[in-house]
Amino acid sequence: MAPPRVRFAPSPTGYFHVGSARSALFNWFVARQSEDGVFILRIEDTDEDRNREEWVDGIISAMDWLGLHADEGPFRQSDNKVAHEVSVTTLLDAGYLYYCDCTGEDVAARKGDNKTPGYDGFCRTRALARAANTALRFTTPHDGVTIVRDLIRGDVEFANSTIDDFVVAKSSGAVLYALANVTDDRNDEITHVIRGEEHLSNAPKQMMLWSALNEVTAHDVALPLYAHLPLLVNEQRKKLSKRKDPVATESYRDQGYLPQAFVNYLALLGWSPRGDEEIVPVEILIEQFRLEDVSHSPAFFDVKKLAHMNGEYIRALSIDAFIDACTPWVNPWASAWRPSDRAPLWAEADFDAELFARVAPLVHERVATLGEVPAMVQFFFADAVTFDEAAFTKAIGNDPLGQSMLKSALVRFENATWASSVLHEVVLEVGESLGLVLRKAQAPIRCAVTGSLVGPPLFESLEILGRERTIERLRAALERLP
Ligand code: GLU
Numbered sequence: 001m002a003p004p005r006v007r008f009a010p011s012p013t014g015y016f017h018v019g020s021a022r023s024a025l026f027n028w029f030v031a032r033q034s035e036d037g038v039f040i041l042r043i044e045d046t047d048e049d050r051n052r053e054e055w056v057d058g059i060i061s062a063m064d065w066l067g068l069h070a071d072e073g074p075f076r077q078s079d080n081k082v083a084h085e086v087s088v089t090t091l092l093d094a095g096y097l098y099y100c101d102c103t104g105e106d107v108a109a110r111k112g113d114n115k116t117p118g119y120d121g122f123c124r125t126r127a128l129a130r131a132a133n134t135a136l137r138f139t140t141p142h143d144g145v146t147i148v149r150d151l152i153r154g155d156v157e158f159a160n161s162t163i164d165d166f167v168v169a170k171s172s173g174a175v176l177y178a179l180a181n182v183t184d185d186r187n188d189e190i191t192h193v194i195r196g197e198e199h200l201s202n203a204p205k206q207m208m209l210w211s212a213l214n215e216v217t218a219h220d221v222a223l224p225l226y227a228h229l230p231l232l233v234n235e236q237r238k239k240l241s242k243r244k245d246p247v248a249t250e251s252y253r254d255q256g257y258l259p260q261a262f263v264n265y266l267a268l269l270g271w272s273p274r275g276d277e278e279i280v281p282v283e284i285l286i287e288q289f290r291l292e293d294v295s296h297s298p299a300f301f302d303v304k305k306l307a308h309m310n311g312e313y314i315r316a317l318s319i320d321a322f323i324d325a326c327t328p329w330v331n332p333w334a335s336a337w338r339p340s341d342r343a344p345l346w347a348e349a350d351f352d353a354e355l356f357a358r359v360a361p362l363v364h365e366r367v368a369t370l371g372e373v374p375a376m377v378q379f380f381f382a383d384a385v386t387f388d389e390a391a392f393t394k395a396i397g398n399d400p401l402g403q404s405m406l407k408s409a410l411v412r413f414e415n416a417t418w419a420s421s422v423l424h425e426v427v428l429e430v431g432e433s434l435g436l437v438l439r440k441a442q443a444p445i446r447c448a449v450t451g452s453l454v455g456p457p458l459f460e461s462l463e464i465l466g467r468e469r470t471i472e473r474l475r476a477a478l479e480r481l482p
Helices: 018-032 053-066 077-093 104-111 177-187 197-216 249-255 259-267 282-288 303-316 319-330 353-364 370-381 389-397 400-415 420-433 438-450 458-465 467-479
Strands: 005-008 038-043 072-076 097-100 135-138 145-150 154-159 167-169 192-196 225-229
Touching (some): 053 249, 077 177, 135 197, 167 177, 319 370, 389 438, 420 458
16 A cells, blocks of 8 residues: 555635644544655635635644644645646546536526526537636536545445536636645645545545546546545534634634643544543554544534543643643743733733742642633732622622631731641631631632632642732722722
């Protein structure tokens, strides 16, 4: 077997969809399984109305983030326009194509009540010459079948009679997806076309184009094997919606998912490694992955499971690696890359890397994404506490016992040895004297110091924050009362 040559060929028409990321990953797996495997990145940017340069950047940087580095490329399909035009001329000269000037309305009027989809072949025998309003169509056979050899679905048979004479080039001369894609795949000698299920119906047309080009050019390239990956669905088992579901890979990066967790999760969309363990290092995923084992049933894109998995990956980091990984969120000024969707919660001058190193162990075990870290540690860096007003009202504003707690703690904290275990004892005692269990006794203090009722372990946090700042905050909270 020749080494696999695979390609990922996204169209830059929007955010980098998680389904596309999964396609990229499965292609990359196949390439990485062979020593000489080649993974090509080809940006299919020929649809000028829908492409934007920022989407191209999004794809390239997200793939970089995921570690899916191309062996060849990134290429731009728009750079191959001459080759696409050569394909058109070659097929035209060989009699595979014909000019057609029908409008959609013409075709609909001819069909009347006949609901057969697609073009009716009207211009096939008209021998029209090229004109300003003529598209080029491919003459498909009426008889027989085209069998797509799909590694996931098995042989999928298409009756040729159901495949209409599709357009390969518009009247403007623009070569359409099916032929541009086949031209590039042939020129790149692609062995496996691995892509989303929505392209299955394109496969027989593309096979026809590929075979026709093989027949009439000196460049005979074996037809590729196909693998059409199952659809991704949401909790309602509906196709992921670009508008309603969180499908942008970029946004997972912004939220602080780890690339290794994201890759691991993507690998489970339609496939699973052997055994019960789902957290599997990428080397093992590569080793075990087989297109033949990919399921053809829709795969549930389960954001909760992804978050859970990410939490596991975060907890598996060493504390130093965790601190490093947090940089774009806590100290974006020192990071080459920063999340695009959030402003830092403190000023650059207020960030203290040494302090963060002390605080990091307190949050390391408590976050599912790195993006949760700033809000959890904000009270260490920001000058003033940002209060969750509902929490303040509940624990202090409307709670006389909470207020007493703060007042007594203020006095006791003045002279207590400043160590978390002592502070713990003090709060326990003061609480007991007021008839409060520890949880209730902690709440007003946590709220006064952090602004919230949830967060990192309180006494360790107070120890790090220091006596002066803690006392200042207890006072400030009491001063907020009417
Ligand atoms: N540009 C196409 C897409 O993004 C590529 C499909 C293919 O891989 O052939 O859907």
